[in-house]
Amino acid sequence: MAALTGTLLRPLADEDIDGLATACAAVDPYRRLGFSAAGLAGYLRRDDPALARFALVTGDTVAGVLALRRPWLRGPFIEMLAVLPKAQGHGLGRRAIEWAAAQAVSSGGNLWATVSDFNWPARAFYRRLGFAEIAELPGLVAPTAGEILLRRTDQAAPS
Secondary structure, X not given: OEEOOOXXXXXXXXXXXXXXXXXXXXXXXXXXXXXXXXXXXXXXXXXXXXXXXXXXXEOOEEEEEEEEEOOOOOOOEEEEEEEOHHHOOOOHHHHHHHHHHHHHHOOOOEEEEEEEOXXXXXXXXXXXXXXXXXXXXXXXXXXXXXXXXXXXXXXHOOO
16 A cells, blocks of 8 residues: 555555446546446456556545556556546646556566557646657547547656
């Protein structure tokens, strides 16, 4: 478990999954991309030793989820970062990214993520945190949308 200044990052528990999956499936980008609650729950439960899944907890409330794949291209890959709408705007996502960036230092210095091309608020969020848009990946998740591959190096960390 890691403390994130008012937030706890802990391994995702089975009892967290259904609520998180339902909440995520109801909001963009997951809703627009066609993810179901059952599909997201399956992703969060499936056996995958290279994918660490964490709950973002504030107080006694699960406020989001972080799924981090390691190893990846000389650094971890954020497969999923979702902060539930009621918890947005309080720095949870930023603290989760900074924690993930600290993990990247020991594995090549890169931190990777993708963001849906239509998700302008998320693109701005990642840009503020030092990510550069590296490549467009059309139709990666859904045929009607593209994903943008993002990279942050330890040299690109915001000051």
